[in-house]
Amino acid sequence: MVIAIDGPAAAGKGTLARRLAEQFGLAHLDTGLLYRATAVRLLLDGGDPNSELTASAAARSLSTNDLRGPELLDEQVARLASVVAVHDGVRAALLDFQRSFAASPPNGARGAVLDGRDIGSVILPDADIKIFVTASSEVRAERRYQELRARGVHSIKSLVLKKIQERDERDRHREVAPMVPVEDAFLLDTTNMDADAAFEAAYEFVMLRQTSNGRNV
Numbered sequence: 001m002v003i004a005i006d007g008p009a010a011a012g013k014g015t016l017a018r019r020l021a022e023q024f025g026l027a028h029l030d031t032g033l034l035y036r037a038t039a040v041r042l043l044l045d046g047g048d049p050n051s052e053l054t055a056s057a058a059a060r061s062l063s064t065n066d067l068r069g070p071e072l073l074d075e076q077v078a079r080l081a082s083v084v085a086v087h088d089g090v091r092a093a094l095l096d097f098q099r100s101f102a103a104s105p106p107n108g109a110r111g112a113v114l115d116g117r118d119i120g121s122v123i124l125p126d127a128d129i130k131i132f133v134t135a136s137s138e139v140r141a142e143r144r145y146q147e148l149r150a151r152g153v154h155s156i157k158s159l160v161l162k163k164i165q166e167r168d169e170r171d172r173h174r175e176v177a178p179m180v181p182v183e184d185a186f187l188l189d190t191t192n193m194d195a196d197a198a199f200e201a202a203y204e205f206v207m208l209r210q211t212s213n214g215r216n217v
Helices: 013-024 032-045 052-060 075-084 088-103 119-123 137-150 157-173 195-212
Strands: 002-006 027-030 112-116 129-134 186-189
Touching: 002 013, 002 119, 013 027, 013 112, 013 129, 013 195, 027 032, 027 088, 032 052, 032 075, 032 088, 052 075, 052 088, 075 157, 088 112, 088 119, 112 119, 119 129, 129 195, 137 157, 186 195
Parallel strands: 002 112, 002 129, 027 112, 129 186
Antiparallel strands: none
C-alpha cells in the first residue's frame, strides 16, 4: 500500500503521515527533507541556490544520512528549500529517490507513506491512496508560530503569516509541479481539526478505499 499526502506548510500533513505509517506498518518519507537537505548542502558548500547546475549537483549527492539533523528545521533552510525546489534538475535528481523508496520500502515495510507537495500529482500518480491536507493560512501561521516558540525560536506572528503566504504563492504558481490537489485525492481541511480528528478522518478514508478495492488492511 502506497499513500501520497500533499498540502501546504503547517497544514498537518507530516504528523498525519507519520501516524498513518505507524498505524498500517508502512515506511514514512518526508520528501520535504530532501529539498531541505539539498539546501543544507548548498549552505555548507557556499553554493548558489538560484543556480540550477549547483543545486542539482547538491541534490544528486544526497543520501539517507543527510535526512537527519536539527539544521533541517532551520527557517533559513526552509526558505532555501522552496527556492531550490523550482529547478527541473533538482526535482529530476530527487525523483528516483522518492519512487525507489515507495517501490522498495526500507526494513521490510509492507508499503510507504510519502508526504510533500506533488506526491500524488507527479511523484506517485498511481498511489493507492491520495490525500491533500489543507487549512487556512491564518491557522497554519498560528501552528508554525507555536512550533517555533516551543523550539525556543524568537518569531513574530505577522511575519510567520507573511512567509507562509509567500511560500504558498510560490508553490502554487511555480512552472514545475505546482502544488495542487489531484482529482482523485481526499481533500482534508484541518482548519477546525486537531491532530486526532484529522487522523480519524484520514484513517476512515484509507479503510474505506482499501475495502472498496478488495484489500485487507
